[in-house]
Amino acid sequence: MKKTVMITLVCCLVFPFLSARGQESNLSLPQDRAAQYYLGSKDELLIPINVWGFVQKPGQYLVPDNTDLITLLSYAGGPTENAKISHIRVIRNDRKMGNVVYKVDVKKYIETGDDRLIPILKPGDSIIVNGTTFHWVSQFFEFVSRIAVVAQIYYFIVIADQYNK
Numbered sequence: 001m002k003k004t005v006m007i008t009l010v011c012c013l014v015f016p017f018l019s020a021r022g023q024e025s026n027l028s029l030p031q032d033r034a035a036q037y038y039l040g041s042k043d044e045l046l047i048p049i050n051v052w053g054f055v056q057k058p059g060q061y062l063v064p065d066n067t068d069l070i071t072l073l074s075y076a077g078g079p080t081e082n083a084k085i086s087h088i089r090v091i092r093n094d095r096k097m098g099n100v101v102y103k104v105d106v107k108k109y110i111e112t113g114d115d116r117l118i119p120i121l122k123p124g125d126s127i128i129v130n131g132t133t134f135h136w137v138s139q140f141f142e143f144v145s146r147i148a149v150v151a152q153i154y155y156f157i158v159i160a161d162q163y164n165k
Contacts (some may be wrong), residue, residue, distance in 0.1 A: 038062050049121050051076045053129035054083035068118045069104055071137055072127060082135035085110075089128040 037045035046062040056077025058072055067092065086107040090097050094100045099145055102119060109117040121127075 012058055047121070047123040049124075050126040050128070053127065054131050054135075055129050056080060056082045063121070065123075067121050069121065069127065070106070070118050072121060072128075073106070079106075082131045084132045086128045087130060088131075089092070090121070091126040091128065092122055093124055 014028060038048075044063040047065050047067070048060055049063055049067070050060050051058050051072065055073060056079075061072065061075050063075060073079060076139070080120065086105050088104045089103040090104060090108055092100050092102065104119060108114070
């Protein structure tokens, strides 16, 4: 009896998972999926771009085709004060070369105005804006100061306990 109940439970729990899993993989095959295009209000082609890191509003954006990095950063609210704009990475999936990482010096662009320093984005690009060294050092000291507060409270508790004995 116990064996039958156990087999029934396993069948009810495992088999639907396995069949649903197989269906998902069949649906995700590229040949079964129609092409997806996004059009803006002026019928321009929109491309998806990912923005991570030290910008005001990170996320995925649908931007017009031929958008450059500066325009995208503007869509994302601009870099935060802790952003390291001299070393922004653009990760692109190139069919021939695989994933390619471009390093862009936006600080140099701001100083020189040289448009050649700023890439035009392609569909699926990911933009990574890192934080400055100062930001990470200040985060470390903030963490250490919190640990020190906890240690100090523990010390006062130990002293008070010894005083009450």
